[in-house]
Amino acid sequence: MNRDEPVDVKTDAEFTDRVQYLCGENYCNLRITDLRKSDSAEYKFMFRTNQPGGKAIGSPGVRLSVTALWVQVVDTSMWYPSWKKLKCSSSCDLPDHHSYIWYMNGQEFHRITPFFAKYFDRSDSIACAVTGHEKFPSPSVCVRGQTCNRVTYTHRSICALRGSSVDISCTYVHEDDVVTKFWFNLGRRSQWRHYSQPEDISRDSQYADRVQVSEHGGRSTLTIRDLKDTDSAEYHFKFKTQEFEWKSSLPGTILTVTVLQVQVTRTISVHQSYTEAELKCQSSCSPAGRLSYIWFKNGQKNTTQKTSTYTDSFYPGDTISCAFKGQEDHRSASVYPSKLPSVSVSPSAEIVEGSSLNLTCSTDANPAATYTWYKEDEDSPKASGQIFTIPDFRAEHKGNYYCEVQNTRGRHNSTLHLTVVSSSWTFPVALTITAVLLAFILLFLLLWIRRQRFFKQQSEAGETPVSRTQEELQYASVQFAAKQPDAVYSNFRPGQVQRYQEESVIYATTIHSSSTAAGTRRQAAVPDVSDLYSKVR
Numbered sequence: 061m062n063r064d065e066p067v068d069v070k071t072d073a074e075f076t077d078r079v080q081y082l083c084g085e086n087y088c089n090l091r092i093t094d095l096r097k098s099d100s101a102e103y104k105f106m107f108r109t110n111q112p113g114g115k116a117i118g119s120p121g122v123r124l125s126v127t128a129l130w131v132q133v134v135d136t137s138m139w140y141p142s143w144k145k146l147k148c149s150s151s152c153d154l155p156d157h158h159s160y161i162w163y164m165n166g167q168e169f170h171r172i173t174p175f176f177a178k179y180f181d182r183s184d185s186i187a188c189a190v191t192g193h194e195k196f197p198s199p200s201v202c203v204r205g206q207t208c209n210r211v212t213y214t215h216r217s218i219c220a221l222r223g224s225s226v227d228i229s230c231t232y233v234h235e236d237d238v239v240t241k242f243w244f245n246l247g248r249r250s251q252w253r254h255y256s257q258p259e260d261i262s263r264d265s266q267y268a269d270r271v272q273v274s275e276h277g278g279r280s281t282l283t284i285r286d287l288k289d290t291d292s293a294e295y296h297f298k299f300k301t302q303e304f305e306w307k308s309s310l311p312g313t314i315l316t317v318t319v320l321q322v323q324v325t326r327t328i329s330v331h332q333s334y335t336e337a338e339l340k341c342q343s344s345c346s347p348a349g350r351l352s353y354i355w356f357k358n359g360q361k362n363t364t365q366k367t368s369t370y371t372d373s374f375y376p377g378d379t380i381s382c383a384f385k386g387q388e389d390h391r392s393a394s395v396y397p398s399k400l401p402s403v404s405v406s407p408s409a410e411i412v413e414g415s416s417l418n419l420t421c422s423t424d425a426n427p428a429a430t431y432t433w434y435k436e437d438e439d440s441p442k443a444s445g446q447i448f449t450i451p452d453f454r455a456e457h458k459g460n461y462y463c464e465v466q467n468t469r470g471r472h473n474s475t476l477h478l479t480v481v482s483s484s485w486t487f488p489v490a491l492t493i494t495a496v497l498l499a500f501i502l503l504f505l506l507l508w509i510r511r512q513r514f515f516k517q518q519s520e521a522g523e524t525p526v527s528r529t530q531e532e533l534q535y536a537s538v539q540f541a542a543k544q545p546d547a548v549y550s551n552f553r554p555g556q557v558q559r560y561q562e563e564s565v566i567y568a569t570t571i572h573s574s575s576t577a578a579g580t581r582r583q584a585a586v587p588d589v590s591d592l593y594s595k596v597r
Contacts, residue, residue, distance in 0.1 A: 076367070101124060104121035105117070128198070129150050130149055131149070132146065146188075161194060163310040164178075180203040182235075183209050185209055187200040189311075196216070200212060210232070211299075213297075213313045215228070216313060217313065220318070221343075225287065226315060229281040232278060236301035237301060239301055240300045242261065243296070243297055246312070282295060295315060319392065320342070321343065322394075323340050325369070335374050340370075351368075353368050355382050356383070356394075417450055417453055419461060423465045431463060433463055
């Protein structure tokens with residue numbers, strides 16, 4: 061590599077996951093996060109054109125000085141040794157419009173200037189910070205000696221993976237014997253019995269069976285296992301003596317629980333059977349120290365890739381995940397191309413003209429896929445999203461429709477054929493149904509009219525003398541039939557059977573034909589006695 065050739069800070073391992081370009085037309089900003097002392101340097105911007113030798117570098121650049129704050133004693137009194145004037149100092153000049161926050165024994169005091177004057181006890185410690193940057197205070201120092209009450213956190217911020225364990229530690233110094241000491245989560249303040257009185261984290265149900273505190277030589281370490289997203293918080297250490305209590309205004313250690321994610325940062329080329337792309341293992345924060353990454357392809361470790369970026373050819377069915385070296389058990393979720401989508405239509409693929417229908421497309425993909433609907437032989441998309449609705453289906457809508465699903469790992473499509481059924485078939489069907497209904501109604505009316513006529517004729521015929529005579533005979537025959545059982549039970553006397561037989565014959569003949577002559581009636585008495593009995597019965 062040519063030493064005179066500038067190096068893009070985005071490719072510099074020192075700035076991994078800490079730089080971002082915010083560029084637009086005729087401007088470009090560089091953002092650096094998690095600043096370190098080593099970031100102090102001069103930064104320049106360069107651009108290239110498509111012409112030979114077409115490049116330009118802005119000069120002079122921008123000089124960045126990364127500083128830290130410290131407390132400095134600038135004045136004291138010969139007559140009052142406990143009085144001190146302090147200054148919040150830095151290695152470079154800060155803008156004058158900043159105000160300052162001072163922390164004495166963990167309790168904050170606001171000041172407009174970087175100076176703070178007061179009478180101090182020998183056990184007092186003090187720190188300072190710039191307003192708006194309270195998370196980056198100076199170290200706590202003793203004002204009147206080498207020993208004083210103070211707490212110093214090992215890390216101001218810690219990034220840890222979900223499901224892993226983390227150690228949060230601090231050192232503390234006390235003038236008198238400690239009565240109580242414990243860790244607490246400032247974000248759980250609403251759960252405390254008294255809002256201003258912190259409670260021991262080991263008694264918090266949120267951390268049940270997941271926390272442990274160990275002590276060794278003035279160092280306290282809080283261990284949290286099986287980290288959850290809700291564990292992201294600011295953690296403080298507190299101790300009390302008979303005469304002193306360490307306050308909690310001074311920032312503690314901020315824990316951020318994160319998960320790793322694989323993202324496609326650049327698609328290099330797309331081929332018939334595979335895609336060449338650049339992947340990046342990202343998280344919302346980065347653990348401290350120089351990180352080494354482990355990449356997994358189809359479950360197998362890739363030993364050649366040890367940085368946060370991974371470039372390779374990826375085929376359908378490939379799954380990719382990443383992890384921090386040493387924490388392989390907490391790898392990212394696997395990413396894979398979208399699988400062949402399934403397409404369905406509701407209510408059916410044969411659509412009645414004028415009706416409404418929904419086309420639905422679904423697939424399994426990680427990252428999530430986008431859906432686009434096309435009609436065959438048309439370049440512009442018809443719709444986007446999983447559901448494509450055609451509210452008024454017409455003949456011109458028939459044809460092949462296909463849904464294309466795509467994520468950063470690839471694309472697939474599935475086709476659906478739609479046919480239209482003319483709505484004209486409904487007219488003859490409706491006409492036939494109407495004709496059948498009218499026929500039934502007409503038949504019912506005819507039967508009803510005939511029935512009415514029949515009853516009317518019967519009513520008119522009932523007024524004739526013959527009819528009245530018949531009614532009398534019928535009535536008489538009913539009266540006679542009521543006495544018939546006597547004849548039945550008398551049939552053991554042969555001499556009387558013939559008489560009852562003749563009477564029965566006359567009754568039977570009269571009930572069937574009231575106009576028959578008397579002689580004829582007698583001739584009708586020839587049938588067998590048993591037959592006459594059955595008729596009367």
